[in-house]
Amino acid sequence: MRVLVATAVAAEADSVAAGLAVAGYARLGQESVRRALSDGPGPAPSPLVRHGRAGHEIEVYAVGVGPAAAAAGTALALGRRPGYDLVLSAGIGGGFPGAAPLGSLVVSSSIIAADLGAGSPEGFIPVTELGFGRHEVDVHDALARHAARALGAARGPVLTVTTATGTAGRAAELLARHPGALAEAMEGFGVAEAADQYGLPVLEIRAISNAIGPRDRSAWRIGDALAALTGAFEKLPAVLESWTTAWERGTTYGH
Numbered sequence: 001m002r003v004l005v006a007t008a009v010a011a012e013a014d015s016v017a018a019g020l021a022v023a024g025y026a027r028l029g030q031e032s033v034r035r036a037l038s039d040g041p042g043p044a045p046s047p048l049v050r051h052g053r054a055g056h057e058i059e060v061y062a063v064g065v066g067p068a069a070a071a072a073g074t075a076l077a078l079g080r081r082p083g084y085d086l087v088l089s090a091g092i093g094g095g096f097p098g099a100a101p102l103g104s105l106v107v108s109s110s111i112i113a114a115d116l117g118a119g120s121p122e123g124f125i126p127v128t129e130l131g132f133g134r135h136e137v138d139v140h141d142a143l144a145r146h147a148a149r150a151l152g153a154a155r156g157p158v159l160t161v162t163t164a165t166g167t168a169g170r171a172a173e174l175l176a177r178h179p180g181a182l183a184e185a186m187e188g189f190g191v192a193e194a195a196d197q198y199g200l201p202v203l204e205i206r207a208i209s210n211a212i213g214p215r216d217r218s219a220w221r222i223g224d225a226l227a228a229l230t231g232a233f234e235k236l237p238a239v240l241e242s243w244t245t246a247w248e249r250g251t252t253y254g255h
Helices: 010-022 031-038 067-080 141-151 168-177 188-197 222-249
Strands: 002-007 048-053 056-062 086-095 105-113 136-138 154-160 183-185 202-211
Touching (some): 002 067, 010 048, 010 056, 010 086, 010 222, 056 067, 056 222, 067 188, 086 105, 086 188, 086 222, 105 141, 105 188, 141 154, 141 202, 141 222, 154 188, 183 202, 188 202, 202 222
Parallel strands (some): 002 086, 086 202, 154 183
Antiparallel strands (some): 086 183, 105 202
16 A cells, blocks of 8 residues: 655644554655655655555655645656555645534545636636536545544535635635535645546545634634644554555445
8 A cells, every 4th residue: 555645734744644653654764755756857845754564655745735736746746656546635724613623623525626717797607617627526435434434524525725714704605605515725626636647546634723714813723633633644544554455456445
């Protein structure tokens, strides 16, 4: 098994790594990874950190903030170190009040680019309806269900936005367009598009740091969310290992 975990920033990557350490994953040598990622045009990217246990590897890479950086960074890692089985977008994010409380975990049932499209007098038009793209990527449903059960997480749509929501009106608009959405963040759709280009399944996991709505920095609980992210990656490797075993054998997973 080889899994790529794409986070936005180093603090999220460190929280993932802390959870993997508790799960028994040891940090592996970095020099070959650094050379592989740097062997190409442009500046050298952030280090991709490898963690392994019993033939399984989970590699954690801080790809940057926003869907464009996430897509570019994920594609860079996938292209220069081929052979992955799964891609995860992971980090902290905002939760819709009443659906995803602070400090809780969310597993995606789908990954939606919530502001990719066009405005009109009648309202927002998703890019899919415009006829020249898509605004939603499916995840591996059985894996998502199993991961949500193992983590004690809610499962539902996770929105990708390029501008974090800061008003009640904007939050209401998003929910009206995407009933059942649980959370928003800024990287999932970019990670998902890159994974799809390589034919790889994708999943998004978010730990909730703030409520979606009026921006109130004093109410954010980033530390609690990062701790929840660590807790998720203490439990998640067992799920991933059993899933990849089933995947390789061609058996049905999650029933």
